[in-house]
Amino acid sequence: MDIAEVLKHTSPDLFISDLEATDKSAALAGLVEGLISGTDIHNADTILQMLQSRENLGSTAVGPGIAFPHGRTLAVQRLTILIARCPGGVDFDSEDGKPTHLFFVLVAPPQDTGHQYIKSLAALIDRVQDADLREKLMAAGDYESFCEAMKEG
Numbered sequence: 001m002d003i004a005e006v007l008k009h010t011s012p013d014l015f016i017s018d019l020e021a022t023d024k025s026a027a028l029a030g031l032v033e034g035l036i037s038g039t040d041i042h043n044a045d046t047i048l049q050m051l052q053s054r055e056n057l058g059s060t061a062v063g064p065g066i067a068f069p070h071g072r073t074l075a076v077q078r079l080t081i082l083i084a085r086c087p088g089g090v091d092f093d094s095e096d097g098k099p100t101h102l103f104f105v106l107v108a109p110p111q112d113t114g115h116q117y118i119k120s121l122a123a124l125i126d127r128v129q130d131a132d133l134r135e136k137l138m139a140a141g142d143y144e145s146f147c148e149a150m151k152e153g
């Protein structure tokens with residue numbers, strides 16, 4: 001899947017340039033708050049519980065410095081992607097034990113025609129494996145420059 005297609009599921013309102021969190025719980029709460037304030041989604045508790053349940057299965061921080069909290073819920077009508085940066089990093093139980101700085105949160109309805117949720121998750125994971133790109137993403141001044149860096153790879 002083309003990364004430009006993936007980015008159609010996010011917006012400037014779904015971009016947190018400076019997530020302030022001291023631990024995983026605070027990070028998840030901040031990410032959900034960003035989803036709620038940036039969309040017409042209203043059921044924060046349901047989404048937070050869904051993300052926490054997914055994290056209990058195993059951390060979505062796949063490293064290096066990146067996490068992909070994700071899941072399906074009836075609380076959303078369409079695939080929605082929130083992007084967040086935490087410059088100071090937060091312990092998100094990453095496989096490599098290092099702090100997590102970049103978050104891509106994907107929430108989707110249970111029925112997902114065309115499998116956009118899984119395809120988007122796979123495309124994001126694949127795209128951010130490059131260390132140079134991750135540096136560009138952390139240095140991007142705003143949402144537009146973040147997306148341009150993603151598209152350029």
